[in-house]
Amino acid sequence: MKFIFKSVAVAGLLALAACGGQGDDTAGDNVADAADAVADTMEDMADNTNNEAAEDALESNASAIREAGEDKEEAIDNADLNAASLNTQ
Helix, strand or coil, X not given: CHHHHHHHHHHHHHHHHHCCCCCCCXXXXXXXXXXXXXXXXXXXXXXXXXXXXXXXXXXXXXXXHHHHHHHHHHHHHHHXXXXXXXXXX
């Protein structure tokens, strides 16, 4: 029961954050910031490894995560702008 309540609460908060329609970039910025934090951690791990292959793999994954975060940020921002145009009709 607690799990269902928490799931519904989280889903509701995400819906409110994603569908603001105000041209606000906060949701997209948060996604990009989270991806950056994960990528930074992976880059730190790469710096601390002695294995060159592992270092290259970690840095490659960090770049992919950072790029995916930027793509998601752009998609969220575009969706927010599209919602704003629908609200004016």
